Amino acid sequence: MMADDQILHGVPPSLSAAVVGSFAYLTVRDRLPTILTKVIDTIHRNKNKFFEEYGEEGIQAEKQAISLLSKLRNEMQTDKPMLALTDGLQDSESWNQYLQRQQRLQGDQEPVSWFKSPWLYVECYMYRRIHEAVWLNPPINNYDVFNEGKTQSFFESQQAVMALCTYLQEVSKNMEELSKNQLCEHFNKLLQVSLWGNKCDLSISAGQENSQKTSPIESLDSLQPFILVDDSNMVWSTLTSAERSGEVEETATGRVDIVLDNAGFELVTDLVLADFLVSSGLVREVHFHGKSLPWFVSDVTARDFQWTIKQAMAANHRWMSKCGAQWQRYMKEGVWVYHDHPFWTLPHEFCDMAAGAPDLYAALSEADLLLFKGDLNYRKLTGDRDWQHTVGFQTALRGFGPAPLCSLRTLKANVQVGLQPGQGEKLASLNPDWMTCGQYAVVQFFSLKSEQT
Structure with a gap:
């Protein structure tokens, strides 16, 4: 049965422009x-x-x-x-x-x-x-109408990109000497950088300039209170579960898939996180999923993905170009793999994926951890419905769970689940636009395995 069937018990209606003022x-x-x-x-x-x-x-x-x-x-x-x-x-x-x-x-x-x-x-x-x-209008039929904005967003975030690449190179130099706790600390920082990178979204600003100017690492402490749900520890324990099950300490979890959102600065935060996951030995390979056509103003296409790596390689900055060269090597060696699939640019919510795109669902099932970036992915995970804020994340997923998954999302649409009783009301009294202003964020995790234990 498809997700839009309103006869399903307890499933709220889809959000709609029919509600004037919403x-x-x-x-x-x-x-x-x-x-x-x-x-x-x-x-x-x-x-x-x-x-x-x-x-x-x-x-x-x-x-x-x-x-x-x-x-x-x-x-x-x-x-x-x-x-x-x-x-x-x-x-x-x-x-x-x-x-x-x-x-x-x-x-x-x-x-x-x-x-x-x-x-x-x-x-x-x-x-x-x-x-x-x-x-429908060749010869301009391959023109990406959003390319200029994506390119501009990348160049306007150069200082932040350089700071991030420098941080990664400093961490990489001492990687072998890091204790488990230090590794966890760096992972949490880069996960949060990837989370807040999601603020740079050109569709929410209707294509207005929206770039990252300051060092993202230095902003993290001040942003911490704005994370409404923080399941980072569950993400970390999923990554390190191979070690907990008594296998050799160096065993990498295997595979992390990142379902991408925006090009520009946000994509760089995702690449830096993926680089850390591989270079630290936490995972063996990272698979990226982008869009097969220009989408939601700033979403990543294959062209954006390759262009960003080339720009990093060609940068007149020692650590940025070193990162770019490393990323290119990962791609050549198959340590990083980029995919796009038509399902990502269909209107379906993700609980329809197993029936509508079984090949994609099977591919995602091979991952040990799925990271879903951004607001549109969150809307599709939860069906973009009028859920109560206290409804569990698992309930809103409605059976979707090919692998342990985590949503990294700054809030820019009025759907949010998994909050504590009273949390939504308190936020609404502080800021009536808390669900759409992009100031708040969630790191929300779900795994069938953890539900079964």
């Missing part, structure tokens, strides 16, 4: 049209580039893509029905089936439209339609 409503009314306008401006600004590369054909493609995107913006702002995709790409049938299912769930009286449908679906649908508008 964050979902404000997103569909204000933030998404702003993002679309920026995409249109970006394509128009690159008109001369398209002409230089492709001549008159490039200009025609630019005009037609803008026309489709302007139509899309109008559909959204006037709450028109969602339309089937027409680009014939590999995933378009899945999208169109999802739309039909939404229509069945909603009943035939009312069409599935922007303000009346699940927010998660609507937002994902917009990015897929942006991709369609560009894809």
